[in-house]
Amino acid sequence: MSATLNAFLRSACEGREASVRVRDLFTAYTVFCDSKRLLPLTRANFGRRLTRHGYRPERDGAGHTWVSGIALRPLPGLPTVQSRPVLILPEGLIGSDIEALSIVVRELAAARKAVDDGAAADDELTDGTLDSAAGEYLSHAGYHRRHDFPPGQPSDSWPLEPEDWKPTKPMDDAVRGCVFGVAAVSYRLRAGERTEG
The missing domain is CATH 1.10.10.10 (Winged helix-like DNA-binding domain superfamily/Winged helix DNA-binding domain)
Known part of the structure; x- marks a missing residue:
């Protein structure tokens, strides 16, 4: 049978x-x-x-x-x-890579749950907003003069409202940047864009 x-x-x-x-x-x-x-x-x-x-x-x-x-x-x-x-992890990742991905996924899920309409809020943003926000947080994570841009006082290239700029410490800022980056790729996928590779 x-x-x-x-x-x-x-x-x-x-x-x-x-x-x-x-x-x-x-x-x-x-x-x-x-x-x-x-x-x-x-x-x-x-x-x-x-x-x-x-x-x-x-x-x-x-x-x-x-x-x-x-x-x-x-x-x-x-x-x-x-x-x-389904997220399938390919071979070649090391333990800390998988832990990092888990942290980013957990933070993205929490951010989605915190907003009533989930990803719909992202879809109302202009193209490139999420990408730029990701870059700002990732740059800030490695910036040697972090005190120049405290919470609520972002650089001129920050694409959202000043009150949305909430840096804390380098690791958290790196995670937040990755969360914005994944949200940016998700936004592009929903818009019909695909990777070439």
Whole structure:
């Protein structure tokens, strides 16, 4: 019976830096089996077999179960399924790199939660605002005369309101600069820009 899952994974799925809800994946699997006149696995066996294939389902805060590293190819007859991006860390990073990324991601998440409309507020800014703010904080983190620009008194190139300039210490300013930088890339992705590499 797992031959049906093997056929489904081989024909309809591909590895991606994304995840899909298991219930949606199971629906697509049953449609695939019906189209091939194959007897599908039960829902419980489907989840167990996915785990044996190396896909570990995980439950989110809303009670949905997702499986990472898999996406459906857009094949005729298969339903469209909801997917979400997944952060996959490539080889080559060292421990402090991963810790740094974790700090930045945690701070960005906190900033998003602190604003009612999340990223929508970023989308109202003019192009380059987030990039410039990132540069200001990163430059300030390494600036030898930090007292020249205390909180509320940014340089002339600060793109936001003066009260939004809140430097503290070099490490925190470096993190804040990276948070603005990630928000800037996210803004550009939502605007349709893509990297060339």
